Amino acid sequence: xxxxxxxxxxxxxxxxxxxxxxxxxxxxxxxxxxxxxxxxxxxxxxxxxxxxxxxxxxxxxxxxxxxxxxxxxxxxxxxxxxxxxxxxxxxxxxxxxxxxxxxxxxxxxxxxxxxxxxxxxxxxxxxxxxxxxxxxxxxxxxxxxxxxxxxxxxxxxxxxxxxxxxxxxxxxxxxxxxxxxxxxxxxxxxxxxxxxxxxxxxxxxxxxxxxxxxxxxxxxxxxxxxxxxxxxxxxxxxxxxxxxxxxxxxxxxxxxxxxxxxxxxxxxxxxxxxxxxxxxxxxxxxxxxxxxxxxxxxxxxxxxxxx
Amino acid sequence: xxxxxxxxxxxxxxxxxxxxxxxxxxxxxxxxxxxxxxxxxxxxxxxxxxxxxxxxxxxxxxxxxxxxxxxxxxxxxxxxxxxxxxxxxxxxxxxxxxxxxxxxxxxxxxxxxxxxxxxxxxxxxxxxxxxxxxxxxxxxxxxxxxxxxxxxxxxxxxxxxxxxxxxxxxxxxxxxxxxxxxxxxxxxxxxxxxxxxxxxxxxxxxxxxxxxxxxxxxxxxxxxxxxxxxxxxxxxxxxxxxxxxxxxxxxxxxxx
Numbered sequence: 001x002x003x004x005x006x007x008x009x010x011x012x013x014x015x016x017x018x019x020x021x022x023x024x025x026x027x028x029x030x031x032x033x034x035x036x037x038x039x040x041x042x043x044x045x046x047x048x049x050x051x052x053x054x055x056x057x058x059x060x061x062x063x064x065x066x067x068x069x070x071x072x073x074x075x076x077x078x079x080x081x082x083x084x085x086x087x088x089x090x091x092x093x094x095x096x097x098x099x100x101x102x103x104x105x106x107x108x109x110x111x112x113x114x115x116x117x118x119x120x121x122x123x124x125x126x127x128x129x130x131x132x133x134x135x136x137x138x139x140x141x142x143x144x145x146x147x148x149x150x151x152x153x154x155x156x157x158x159x160x161x162x163x164x165x166x167x168x169x170x171x172x173x174x175x176x177x178x179x180x181x182x183x184x185x186x187x188x189x190x191x192x193x194x195x196x197x198x199x200x201x202x203x204x205x206x207x208x209x210x211x212x213x214x215x216x217x218x219x220x221x222x223x224x225x226x227x228x229x230x231x232x233x234x235x236x237x238x239x240x241x242x243x244x245x246x247x248x249x250x251x252x253x254x255x256x257x258x259x260x261x262x263x264x265x266x267x268x269x270x271x272x273x274x275x276x277x278x279x280x281x282x283x284x285x286x287x288x289x290x291x292x293x294x295x296x297x298x299x300x301x302x303x304x305x306x307x
Numbered sequence: 308x309x310x311x312x313x314x315x316x317x318x319x320x321x322x323x324x325x326x327x328x329x330x331x332x333x334x335x336x337x338x339x340x341x342x343x344x345x346x347x348x349x350x351x352x353x354x355x356x357x358x359x360x361x362x363x364x365x366x367x368x369x370x371x372x373x374x375x376x377x378x379x380x381x382x383x384x385x386x387x388x389x390x391x392x393x394x395x396x397x398x399x400x401x402x403x404x405x406x407x408x409x410x411x412x413x414x415x416x417x418x419x420x421x422x423x424x425x426x427x428x429x430x431x432x433x434x435x436x437x438x439x440x441x442x443x444x445x446x447x448x449x450x451x452x453x454x455x456x457x458x459x460x461x462x463x464x465x466x467x468x469x470x471x472x473x474x475x476x477x478x479x480x481x482x483x484x485x486x487x488x489x490x491x492x493x494x495x496x497x498x499x500x501x502x503x504x505x506x507x508x509x510x511x512x513x514x515x516x517x518x519x520x521x522x523x524x525x526x527x528x529x530x531x532x533x534x535x536x537x538x539x540x541x542x543x544x545x546x547x548x549x550x551x552x553x554x555x556x557x558x559x560x561x562x563x
Contacts, residue, residue, distance in 0.1 A: 022562060056561075059410055063560045081412050089410035095403030097315075099322075111311045112411040148407070 011070070012037050012159050012190045013058060018067035020053050027053035029214040030067065035159075035192055040185050042205030042222075043194040046297070050214040051194040052092050055163045058192075059089055071159065085113075088157035092164045092194075094148045102132035102139070102147045109151040116154045124150040128176050141168040149177065153184075160184055162193045166200060178204055199290055212297060230267040235277050236260065236285035245280060249273070312408070312418050316425025319401075320391050324433040327387035332440045334379050335371075342370045354378065357505055371441075376461050380437065381468055385497050388430055388473025393489035395422045396480035396556075405561065416553035419481050423549050426477055427470050434466040460534055467541045471548070472497050478548045482555030 013035040020027035028050040035041045045051045056062045058069050060080040069076040071083045096105050102125070110116040125132050130139075130146035139147070145168045152160060160181075166174045181191050181204055195201055201208045202222065210217040230253075237260040246252055246262060252273065256263040260281075266273050270288045277283050346354075351363065351370075358377025395401060396419070408418065438458055476493035483489060507515075 056406075061406060061409055061561045081414055084410055084412040087410070089407075091406045091410075093403060094407065095400055097400065097404070108311060108315065109407075109411070112408065112413060114412075151407070 010037075011035060012072060013041075013192060014070045015054070015057070016067050016070070018054070018057060018069055019065045020050075020057060020062065021065045026050075026214040028057075028211070031211075031214075031216050032067075033209050033216055033219065035190060036207075037190055038185065038188045039206040040181060040191040040193065040204055042201040042208040043192065043211060044196070044198065044201045044208050045194070045211035046196060049211045051211060052163055053214075054211070055089075055092075055161055055192075055194060058161060059084075059087070086158040088152035088155065088160045090145070090148045090152040090162045090165050092167070094145060096136045096144060096147060098137040099135070101135050102130065102143075102150075105136065105147060106132065106150060106154070110154065113155050120154045120156075121150060124153050124180070127180065128173055142170045142173055145169060146173055153180065156189070158189055160189065160191045160193075162191065164194050164196065166195065166197070210297075230265050231270050231288045231290060233262075233264055233266050233270055233273060234285070234287040235262045235273075235283060237262070237277070237280070238282035238284050241277070241280040245276070249276070310421065312413070312421035313425045313428075316395055316422040317429050318425075319395060320426050320429025321432060323391050323394070324387065324429055324436070327383065328433060328436040328440065330383055330387075331380060331437050334383060335375065335440055338371060338375050338379070339367070342367050346370065356509055358508070372461075376465060380465055382497075382501065384430070384434070384437075384465060384469040385472045386494075387433075388426070388469040389476045389490055389493040389497065391429070392426055392473035392476030393480045393486050393493065395426060396477055397484050397486040397489055399486075402484065409561070415557045419477075419553045419556045420549060423474050423477055423552065426473050427545075430466050430469050430473060431463075434462040434469075437465070438462040464534060464537065467537060468500075471541055471544060472500075474545055474548045474552075478552035478555070481552040482559065484559065484561065 011034045013033075015031050015033050018031040019029055031050070031054060043051050043054065053062070057064055058071060058076055060076045060083075063077065072086060074083055076083060096102075103121075106121050106125075110118075110121065121132075125146075128146040128149060130143050130150070132147070134143075136144065136147075145165065149162075149165060152162065165177060169177060181193070184191055185206075193205070205222045207219055207221055209219045240260060241262075243255075243257060246264070247255055251267045253265045253267070254263075262277075266288075274283065274286055277286075351365075354370075354374045354377070358373040396405075405418075409415065441458060472493055475496060476489050479492050480486065480489035
């Protein structure tokens, strides 16, 4: 009992060699991770990497083949009803009753929780800018997910589990959610958020668990992830430049030359590269883009794209 | 809050039952119209044998009792009960909503039981709707002289097989999460049950099946004296189905 309480104080969520097989296909494989109280834990992976499987196991929607999941020191299956009082959850796929409006759906969810103050619901609906009086069947996916977010947030849960919440959100909704997540964190509550976006994880997460083909590849501090951030850069010079100046730069990788055009990956701030380039010759064109998650995976962790 | 899932299930049931009541009203209108136009003697004989009623089925009430309460209404109601029972646990929208509802602090068994109670209450309300459908012609043509007691008893009796088969569909859907599978298995059970009922009436040598099969036959216009016993048997069977459904759902892996 003391050990369990201690664990609860250290970890809000913990999985121990959690494995899930779907027939013979691996959902997740011996996943062990820990989520600390008051942190925003990002769970980053490609489509089909095992993010949703892990979250469903934490929520006791599916049962592990082996291993176990603990939330607040309690077994996610044996004490699932107690756990769910403390958790707010948004699934990756959300379907709401079509023949009613958002207000009625949220009233239903509120009643399932034994009643939530109406003011709370209105507060989050306002912040996420969703009209609760419109019939669900007339809402787009972004607004449907905002209603899903309101139900996850409305009871001020100790742990917020969000499965790819920004996938369908518009830019304003995404910004509003980031603000809410920051507030939740400031209040000492915990957020477990999955995503396919490296940029998003860099921005909001304190720590990021990277999952690939069902295996946890690494858990990084957000600051480390940001330091590792790289971009694909394309530079067009007005005339010839000495290649060795660029090839000797440690922050540049995968350099490719096409006459006076340079393609490369730059780690850290691309502004330094631009300044260096300007010293060599006139820069006619400069393009920089964030790498895709697949490229980032390949660069950081040496894992191939699952396709 | 207790009852929230029950209310939602009742709403869904009633929304679908409106269509069922419409179909029953069409069946009633068809039977009344057919009777007014004159039902041929061989058809009346066939309906009398299938429903277990005595000939000649010349009065409108007897005709309604044999063709409607004896054959058509139980089949329509049971068919709809299967559709709704399976949909409540395995319909596309309900299945997707389950992922969210199961994130709330409600035990899984309670979700099944509340849905089953919602279905059962919906069926009882729907048979009341059927009763109202029959009262309207009786009000228009007072010569019909449909006994209110007989009608009430028959409507309740009519709801029992629908409740049983609907809850069976719900239980299978709870255990498997598969809509089509639940519907086909329940329809097969209904087909087997109805087949036995009709066979026991048509084939003299199979009359020993009658105690087993009479539960599906509705006595109208005279009230069934064994209705209380029948309701008790249904309640026992229903409890068994509910316990099995709740257990299966509590253990189910919602991977799909």
